[in-house]
């Protein structure tokens with residue numbers, strides 16, 4: 611299973627910054643040690659032209675040359691540096707590469723990405739560019755070259771609403787945005803996705819899985835995708851500092867399995883990205899993500915078995 615990374619570009623963050631940047635390298639190390647099916651591949655940076663499929667040229671330029679509005683930079687929550695701009699491009703590149711690999715092999719992943727708070731002309735909430743949005747539009751363009759109209763379902767199970775993705779695809783009926791999120795969590799002003807499911811504080815496994823089942827059913831009634839991009843946020847876990855939900859390890863894994871199973875049953879290629887995870891213990895976030903890759907590898911293996 612091909613997994614794309616940009617972990618060599620570490621954002622220089624001030625001491626005590628609350629973003630757990632080290633989790634990406636930890637995850638990469640654990641995947642290399644524990645999951646032999648995973649082939650780690652370095653991501654290429656997304657180009658200006660690719661980014662412009664979902665972002666304004668002015669915003670892309672401002673991020674590239676460090677002239678981004680200080681208000682927007684504060685909302686992103688990272689100081690600007692050349693490494694910050696490069697890493698943001700590579701993270702989008704990793705989701706693009708994962709989507710292409712998913713068309714060939716059924717399932718592929720990005721060790722980072724899932725930066726769903728970024729909209730066309732501004733970032734926010736640790737998100738600079740919106741990888742799922744850029745990759746959706748690029749895959750549509752690439753498939754159109756082959757005479758196929760591609761419809762993409764973005765299944766966003768990060769605990770925070772995918773407000774940037776919702777904004778970008780508002781009025782675009784070729785991409786279905788589904789977001790299951792904590793009702794009282796950031797962002798406090800929600801955007802309208804194609805399907806939003808608000809969950810109460812303290813929501814546990816059963817309630818969550820029931821809500822997911824209903825959402826997948828509604829997605830299926832309303833939309834017929836040819837590709838799934840799955841944002842497998844680790845932050846619904848009960849050990850998360852920011853999540854406010856109470857999913858156990860088993861609940862999170864059942865969530866992942868349900869999404870992979872749903873795509874598999876329908877023969878849909880699936881690319882996944884990590885999105886958020888702010889465990890009180892960073893190892894817990896990494897464990898949740900390793901678990902996601904473990905489930906993903908099982909479904910990747912099914913695709914390979916079916917082709918033989």
Ligand SMILES: [Zn+2]
Pocket residue numbers: 768769770843845885886887
């Ligand atoms: Zn999140």
